[in-house]
Amino acid sequence: xxxxxxxxxxxxxxxxxxxxxxxxxxxxxxxxxxxxxxxxxxxxxxxxxxxxxxxxxxxxxxxxxxxxxxxxxxxxxxxxxxxxxxxxxxxxxxxxxxxxxxxxxxxxxxxxxxxxxxxxxxxxxxxxxxxxxxxxxxxxxxxxxxxxxxxxxxxxxxxxxxxxxxxxxxxxxxxxxxxxxxxxxxxxxxxxxxxxxxxxxxxxxxxxxxxxxxxxxxxxxxxxxxxxxxxxxxxxxxxxxxxxxxxxxxxxxxxxxxxxxxxxxxxxxxxxxxxxxxxxxxxxxxx
Numbered sequence: 001x002x003x004x005x006x007x008x009x010x011x012x013x014x015x016x017x018x019x020x021x022x023x024x025x026x027x028x029x030x031x032x033x034x035x036x037x038x039x040x041x042x043x044x045x046x047x048x049x050x051x052x053x054x055x056x057x058x059x060x061x062x063x064x065x066x067x068x069x070x071x072x073x074x075x076x077x078x079x080x081x082x083x084x085x086x087x088x089x090x091x092x093x094x095x096x097x098x099x100x101x102x103x104x105x106x107x108x109x110x111x112x113x114x115x116x117x118x119x120x121x122x123x124x125x126x127x128x129x130x131x132x133x134x135x136x137x138x139x140x141x142x143x144x145x146x147x148x149x150x151x152x153x154x155x156x157x158x159x160x161x162x163x164x165x166x167x168x169x170x171x172x173x174x175x176x177x178x179x180x181x182x183x184x185x186x187x188x189x190x191x192x193x194x195x196x197x198x199x200x201x202x203x204x205x206x207x208x209x210x211x212x213x214x215x216x217x218x219x220x221x222x223x224x225x226x227x228x229x230x231x232x233x234x235x236x237x238x239x240x241x242x243x244x245x246x247x248x249x250x251x252x253x254x255x256x257x258x259x260x261x262x263x264x265x266x267x268x269x270x271x272x273x274x275x276x277x278x279x280x281x282x283x284x285x286x287x
Contacts, residue, residue, distance in 0.1 A: 030068070033095065086104065117141045
């Protein structure tokens, strides 16, 4: 994790500094760097990445308070604010603007087609039409993106390598009001790659923290649905199998299908009411 953070930090600093230093540096010029992020400007003590960022700029001759001014704008996660904050930044006439979101980058690009915009970590710059291609972005936007079909394949392969018995992967994400198709693309890439390694990818969404319980219930219900199918298949061969009768009732109950669950429970109780043991869990063993 530390090495990954170091790599990202160095990559971001290199990308931004390369954009700023693309022009000759007049001795008397004061450079203006805009920043558009989700959160307010962190204190130096709270952000080792930002401290390293400023240190790298100083090593290249750009010193905040001397020949560099940084204007920091943030959205607080409000999806209605990127356009407003982007317009304010561009009105400030920066030499370059740095952001860490594809949504923010779109707002910045819409506010200016000439000011260089560096995206530290974007979802799909090409898919969002912020760049023509990764090799030749064109326009005034450049940076790094997280999504690509090749990366999706590798992510699924790594999961399967870590968990050889893996069959189902759940993707849980927040509400995508203005994500410009980010989640659609990442899910589509993963679902395309998954069958090759025998994995199924399922998608779930939570609007906020209050929706998490509901999302996890949906995941559990999805697994229960698959279990119900297995129990029904077994009951076609062995109609009075107590394990499958009991398991079907429990699976239907977990799926929220109360009427079907009650009917299945009655079938179990009719056939096994006089049994000399109490069923508390199902066991289906298939060779």
